[in-house]
Amino acid sequence: MKRRLFLYFLFLSVVYSGEFKEVNIESLSSTRILSIAQDSTGFIWIGTDDGLNRYDGFQNKVYRSDVFDEATISGNRIWKIHVDKSNTVWILTDRGVCYYSVKQDRFGRIETKSRPTHLQDDKNTLYVSTLKNGIYAINKETKTFKNYLFDPLDPFSLSSSKFSSHQAKPVAIEGDNLWVGTMNGLNKTNQKTNQAKRLYSKKTNYVKSDTITAVLFINDVLFVGTTEGLGLYTETNNKLAETTQLGEFESQHILNLFYIKETNSVGIVSKKNIGVFEKNAFTKTKTTNTQLSRVNDLGSGQYLLYSPTSKNAIFLSVDTDIDDVYQINKIELPIATIDIFVDSEGGVWLVGEDGAVRASNIKTSATFTSAPEIKENSFGRFEQKIYTLSRGGIMRHSPGADPTQTNIIRTKRIQNNKGLYVWKENYKYVYDKELYELVDDAPEKLLATFDFPIDGIIANDKSIFLSLKNSGIVHIDRIKNRITDYRKNRLLSRKLPTGAASLFLDGETLWLGSEESGLYEVDVSNPENPRLITHHTTIKSNPKSFSSNSVSCIIMHRGKMFIGTNGDGVFVYGKKGDFDKWTINDGLPSNNIISVVGATDTTTWVLTNGGLVLFNQKESTAKQIGSKEELSSFIHRPEALVSQPNNNIAVVANGGYYLVNLGDVYENDHESTALIESVFLIDKNNNSILVPENDVRSTYKTPTLRFNLTAPSLYKADETTFSYFIEGYHDDWVENGQRRYVEIQGLNQGAYTLFVKAHNNEGYESKNTAQINFQIIPPPWKTWWAYLIYVTTTLAVIAYYVKYQKETQAKASEEKRKETELEEARQFQLDMLPKEIPDVLDLEIAATIQTASEVGGDYYDFFPQKNGESLYVAVGDATGHGMTAGMMVSITKAGLYGIPSIPPNDIAKRLNRVIKNIDLGWNRMAFNMARFWEGRVEFTSAAMPPAYHYHRETGEVDEILIEGLPLGSFKDETFTLVDFEFKQGDSLVFISDGLPEAANTSEEMLGYEAVRDCVQANGHQNAEEQKQALLDLGTVWLGDLRNQDDITIVVVKKK
Secondary structure, rough: OOOHHHHHHHHHHHHOOOOOEEOOOOOOOOOOOEEEEEEOOOOOEEEEEEEEEEEEOOOOEEEEEOOOOOOOOOOOOEEEEEEEOOOOOEEOOOOEEEEEEEEOOEEEEEEOOEEEEEEEEEEEEEEEOOOOOOEEEEEEEOOOOOOOOOOOOOOOOOOOOOOOOOOEOOEEOOOHHHHEOOEEEEEEEEEEOOOOEOOOOOOOOOOOOOOOEEEEEEOOOEEEEEEEEEEOOOHHHHHHHHHHHHHHOOOOOEEEEEEEEEOEEEEEEEEEEEEEEEEEEEEEEEOOOOOOOEEEEEEOOEEEEEEOOOOEEEEEEEEEOOOOOEEEEEEEEEOOOEEEOOOOOOOEEEEEOOEEEEEOOOOOOOEEEEOOOOOOEEEEEOEEEEEEOOOEEEEEOOOOOOOEEEEEEEEEOOOOOOOOEEEOOOOOOOOOOOEEEEEEEOOOEEEEEOOEEEEEEEEEEOOOEEEEEEEEEEEOOOOOEEEEHHHOOOEEEEHOOOOOOEEEOOEEEEEEEOOOOOEEEEEEOOOOOOOOEEEEEOOOOOOOOOOOOOOEEEEEEEEEEEEEEEOOEEEEEOOOEEEEEEEEEHOOOEEEEEEEEEEEOOOEEEOOOEEEEEEEEEOEEEEEOOOOOEEEEEEOHHHHEEEEEEEEEEEOOOOOEEEEEEHOOOOOOOOOOEEEEEEEEEEEOOOOEEEEOOOOEEOOOEEEEEEEEOOOOOOOOHHHHEEEEEEEEOOOOOOOOOOOEEEEEOOOOOOEEEEEEEEOOOEEEEOEEEEEEEEOOOOOHHHHHHHHHHHHHHHHHHHHHHHHHHHHHHHHHHHHHHHHHHHHHHHHHHOOOOOOOOOOEEEEEEEEEEEEOOOEEEEEEEEOOOOOOOOOEEEEEOOOHHHHHHHHHHHHHHOOOOOOOOHHHHHHHHHHHHHHHHOOOOOOEEEEEEEEEEOEEEEEEEEOHHHHHHHHOOOOEEEEEOOOOOOOOOOOOOOOEEEEEEEOOOOEEOOOOOOOOOOOOOOOEEHHHHHHHHHHHHOOOOOOHHHHHHHHHHHHOOOOOOOOOOOOEEEEEEE
């Protein structure tokens, strides 16, 4: 009965008052809508001329056709959507019939070779007629079908394969018989034998025309509607068709036939009339002269007749409890309607070429009344009235009594004042930096003038307390007419805030709310000498303490004090001295509170930055009133809420106010269906893979599982919250908030079940708990066979270790011997180096060898001549490592010992013969030697890296590279001598290949160019600094690596 009354009200009242609202769905594939339906889980399916849409109230998903993908819809024009009792969604497109698989999120196709025109559901079969290819009987379970069509060679086939979209009902079912009305005759088809009996107008009296518009089989009677009239047929009572008086309908163009289940009767629609056929006669007829070819059963005895090309419609209401059972009313719809349906939340949808509109049983709880004189800083409140300042005086508004009534209660103009405070009906105060008292209509009285503007005021019979913005508190004694400025009392002013926009008097206690320093409780029994009782601040050991530094408003309601804050919600101060707290966690849309007003013992109106709520402190629930309830704006002041009769509330806005009726606040008790919409596996590169719900397995390659959630609903779907629980992992439900997905990773291997629940905006739980099974598959190295391999391998390793240990012990002494020998060789190499640097010819010398991990063959030495006229500098690099390299260095040093004062190239030639005669196999010695004279240098080289000559005068560097073979290659090898000037400030740098050929972590060599650049950049420095710069160059290049070859650097600089 409730639903019937709603629908009746909807179409006879709501339609006229414009309560249908346009539905704007983001990313809808097209606004030209051809069909709409809702499945049992709550999804709204919308068919357009450019794709199929699935809408859950929060987001829309578009499905489009891809002719090459059989899992998509077969066409983009969606002519009809039908949801059967098993929740399968059937779609008619240009190319045929599609059906949707929820679990796989994909479509199946049945091609009809011609555009489908109608769909009729009967038990396990769908009957789909087409424009030119007959009718299809589709098995809903197997998706197999029979195709009934015209065959000119078969007299038992249909009379025609053609149907029209203008037909209303081309199919009627009578047991095994299928009545099929085509564009050329009526057919009675036996579905067991697949044989049809053709019936034409010239041979039967109940087929008035061969163009059939509708057939309906009810109560053993076949109703046949044609373009030329209505006929009746029955096999059990042949006289019925002959004796029944069909009146005007017998010759009129029949548009539709429909069953009225409430009275077991038939509705008949022609181009001129609508009639109800009951008990073999018409009990109700009405002339309409409208071509309404479509009928929708809205339920509860409500039927809507409409047309896709017109806004005109007829509402037929059936009520067997009254004498006039059938009420037929003409109405006008907001749009020309192609399809209509009633959703699970009681909303009525009309769709057509102009989009979609919807009407619901949710009342608009906030109604706006315009009052242009209401402005941000020029209004006040007293009891249930709003007072405003205007150029013409003071005006009074009474929202709850008569929203249209506005009284001018003071006509004298008030200048230079902005704020208004109403203490009593006849006592008002206007203020800025000056405070005026207005009593009735008498001239205003100046009470005080201050150096700071007033931003808060509270009064009683004896006192007025003022807050001066960012300055302090002032008291005015109304009886003695005396002002006490608390700012002037140094000790007191330190205890009180420097301004309090929120003031409240509770007997002899003054409460001050500061936007910067919180809440103060002050004893004003002696207002000229007040006493601070408590400055309420956060006490970490007491969770019931006042924990905010910014107060926005203070009120008292039924013995409890309510303190609104900026950013910390609402605090409720009880008799025990503790504070209870309400925040967004309790349902408030924001923790920034503007105003608070008590409603009932258990409910409170709270205005926040996020909108208005009716908070039920007993049940900890909050009903939000915002833009969806037509409350779109409000003034951000503590006086913005004004209590009204019957616990209603007025919300003050710029230019007017909203009246919110408590009885109209909608309670959303809709229980949605929680769904796990899809599941994705996400790999380590954040690539996602959609997986079927019956095979969810996460491996080490896809370690993250993402479950996408939804709970289709149409009212405040964006405020739906979710919670989940993983069986085998969680001990309790996990709150997921409004996030519509759950991501899981890091679980141990095994089988799990995820459970999901949804809650609507008011906390009503979903009618189900969605669940899905999933597995965490271990990586190959954590499987049972992997552990078997580990055990087997471990045993083998132990056996090998025992054997190895024995061999190792045998080798240990040998290795130790070799290690001792290697260290001796290393020390031997270092012992070959000179013990001191010579100081001759004003030469500054710095030299070093940075040894590698093995004994290398680098070597340098100095040989000053006895007469002090010259100095030999030798730098060498023996091939190989270890003792062989050390031996080569020893031979070289011995060969150079006691060398005569001859040119360096001759020394190299002699040394070459010595090394060649000793014959150390393939081992050789690369060699550089320079002889320093006063002002010049003689230089020779045997396959060594270049030496670098830095010129102080120009800052340039010469690379001295002499090509040749290393010492020990050929016995009679000769070597080139280079002679060049060596001036004051010049440097000559010798290096081994260990520096330029040093490889970093990327296996890139440092290179000779980098060495040359370093010599040039640091050539102006002393020899030691040049050497260190080259060493640092190598260290930075190698990073954490150790040099693979000896690095030798010798720098000789002329002082």
